[in-house]
Amino acid sequence: MSLALTVACTGAIPALASTSTDDTLSAVTAATSETVAAAASVAVDATGDNNAIDATLAGVDLTVPVDATDGISISGDSDAVTIELPFAEKADDAVAEKPGVVSYDNNNGSSTVPVVQKDGSVQINTLIANENAPKRYDYQLTAESEQTLHLTENGSDYLATTDGKPTLYIAAPWAKDANGSSYSHSLRGHRHDAHSVCGLHQERCLPCRR
Numbered sequence: 001m002s003l004a005l006t007v008a009c010t011g012a013i014p015a016l017a018s019t020s021t022d023d024t025l026s027a028v029t030a031a032t033s034e035t036v037a038a039a040a041s042v043a044v045d046a047t048g049d050n051n052a053i054d055a056t057l058a059g060v061d062l063t064v065p066v067d068a069t070d071g072i073s074i075s076g077d078s079d080a081v082t083i084e085l086p087f088a089e090k091a092d093d094a095v096a097e098k099p100g101v102v103s104y105d106n107n108n109g110s111s112t113v114p115v116v117q118k119d120g121s122v123q124i125n126t127l128i129a130n131e132n133a134p135k136r137y138d139y140q141l142t143a144e145s146e147q148t149l150h151l152t153e154n155g156s157d158y159l160a161t162t163d164g165k166p167t168l169y170i171a172a173p174w175a176k177d178a179n180g181s182s183y184s185h186s187l188r189g190h191r192h193d194a195h196s197v198c199g200l201h202q203e204r205c206l207p208c209r210r
Helices: 021-031 033-037
Strands: 003-011 051-057 060-065 072-076 079-083 095-098 101-105 110-116 122-128 136-143 147-151 157-161 166-176 185-190 193-198
Touching: 021 033, 021 095, 021 101, 021 110, 021 122, 051 110, 060 110, 072 122, 079 166, 136 147, 136 166
Parallel strands: 003 122, 003 166
Antiparallel strands: 051 060, 060 072, 072 079, 079 136, 095 101, 101 110, 110 122, 136 193, 147 157, 157 166, 185 193
8 A cells, every 4th residue: 555645845925824723724725625624523532642633544644733743644555654843942841733634833923734535635734924935845764674766757756665665655745825826946955854935026026925
């Protein structure tokens, strides 16, 4: 069984640029309503010390932590991968947004919003509040066995064992600005590390409207 992950980046419109729960979910929904609609109906408990989400979906075991430094764990059959979240050391603990969805305020103009999907995949959204937010977001991947990250021509990534067996697919990233328009976003891989680069420019700053 292969695991699946998507990395996305979006800008909050001015009215939704605060860090409240309703505003965060509204901003992500505005950018990717289909993803939020497909969120799994699994319980979220952000009050404990371990995992905000602990679920099995379509044969995939998923955990999303309360403490962002613990990373997201995805496992199925003999495959198991942990994804470290960007700026986890600075981030607040998880906030429950809705079933299957949590958010972490990174305290730097960005928030990380993982959405657990019904098919056992995870979409990790970066919500950018303003042009001063970082442009690069690192995702360190830790696998149980020796594996290598491969970048494909269409911008997607996959993690594979030494014998070439894919274990984790990372869909091509996408990004939208505060107007809902697509903008520059790339995913770059280095062995066990992937980082997403959001192209924020003065003429397309977030959360400004043009």
